[in-house]
Amino acid sequence: MTELKSKKDRTQDWLQTHLGHLSLRCHHCHQALSLEGYSLVCPQGHRVDSHKQGTYFLSNKSVDDHYDRQLFQARRRFIQESAYYAPLQDLLNQLVSAHQASLGQSDLPYRILDAGSGEGSHLAWLLDQDSNHRIGLGVDLARAGIALATDFNGQQLNLVGDLAQLPIGDHSIEGLLSILSPSNYQEFDRVLAPGGRVFKVIPNAGYLAEIRRALGQETVKQTYDNQATRQAFESHYRHHQAYLVQEKRLLTDQAKADLVSMTPLTWHLDASQASQLVESLPDEFLLDVTVLVGWKE
DSSP states (O other), rough: OOOOOOOOHHHHHEEEEEEETOOOOOTTTOOEEEEEETEOTTTOOEEOOTTTOEEEOOOOOOOOSSOOHHHHHHHHHHHSSTTTTTHHHHHHHHHHHHHHHHHTTTTEEEEEEETTTSSSSHHHHHHTTTTEEEEEEEEEHHHHHHHGGGGGGGEEEEEEOOBBBBSSSSSEEEEEEEEEEEOOOHHHHEEEEEEEEEEEEEEOOOTHHHHHHHTTTTSSSOOOOOHHHHHHHHHHHHHHEEEEEEEEEEEEEEHHHHHHHHOOOGGGGHHHHHHHHHHHHHOOEEEEEEEEEEEEE
């Protein structure tokens, strides 16, 4: 019987295979990191040892305590079991595949960074669609999210890192995902290879409107306007495209409970209030997002 490799060893294998295709950089001095045993080391002598789960902490910052293991477990179940995001994932795969083909580099891996990857499910799914030609890494400040993402070790690299100071070398990425996450366009530009693309997913007015309505006007803002976010993206990227994803999806009681657990809209609720909210929600939810694609040249 073959013994399964540990998460730490799977990360080691990934780095030994792929570190020649992209570069990581030290969060202290920004110099390139190389692999020494289970450690990442820069020329200045800064050393980051692998965590027992096979990830590396490449930031000194931390995030809000709300981003805990329970939230990310709910997020994973919701992404993997509800199929709510399936139309979005399908579109992202189409866009990435088209960009991948346009580069004409079939002998080189298409390198994907998920900036704000959380527990890693979106990236893992996208890599699965073309595992022979895509490699990917996820970066997030939420240690609880990255800890869960280590389930995908060997398939992708998962790093604790800051979106404002990405632990990625210059010009290392062809496709950069920013899915319902904050963005730092200067950092995105730095890590994108020539011809690279940013795929940014932003919510539209109908996204989670069912929860907003159920919570009521006195509790949360009833409408969401993405115009400022969209204008910032389109003013930064001279070339840009927009793709609307609008589709009604049926959710089970478990999916609704997971959605309530993972959205910041409900962080002010106690357990009893959250349970009452779940019971009041409709079965049909509208997926209403826009995928923005941007590039410089």
